[in-house]
Amino acid sequence: MLTIWMGVQQAWAGVGGAAAAPSGAPDLPFWPHLLKVLAVLTGLVGVLLLVQYFWRRIALPMKGGQPLIQVLDTHYLAPKRSLVLVQVWKQRFLLAHTGEGLTLLASLQPRPGDDPEAAPPPSPGAPGPSAEKGEEGS
Numbered sequence: 630m631l632t633i634w635m636g637v638q639q640a641w642a643g644v645g646g647a648a649a650a651p652s653g654a655p656d657l658p659f660w661p662h663l664l665k666v667l668a669v670l671t672g673l674v675g676v677l678l679l680v681q682y683f684w685r686r687i688a689l690p691m692k693g694g695q696p697l698i699q700v701l702d703t704h705y706l707a708p709k710r711s712l713v714l715v716q717v718w719k720q721r722f723l724l725a726h727t728g729e730g731l732t733l734l735a736s737l738q739p740r741p742g743d744d745p746e747a748a749p750p751p752s753p754g755a756p757g758p759s760a761e762k763g764e765e766g767s
Contacts, residue, residue: 701721702714709728714721714737721737 697717699716700713701716704712706712711726712734713724713726713731715724716722719739721739722733723735723737725732725734
């Protein structure tokens, strides 16, 4: 076992006893290749940081504030049939939802003095302003 080990050492050390690369293997300096690898990695990290920066500048304003489309209320009429009140920016739409798709029933204009951003829409079970007025007149 010792003779095999000594034979391997002599083969690697060469005839003159100086440490040399095995025959057929190129003599590649380590530091220039390490610097190239580090430069490429630095460039890739820089590109990723730029992509992240621009992604946040573009994507965050779209998410900021209120969403573009809000479902204000849904009233179920039957299975696969409902009325949906939707707000897109400051416009409101009443849609009919069926098994076949959506149908626009009405485009609703905000009432004077009705600020959709000031108060949340009434809950589905709460009486509206017309119900309260009808009770006072009785």
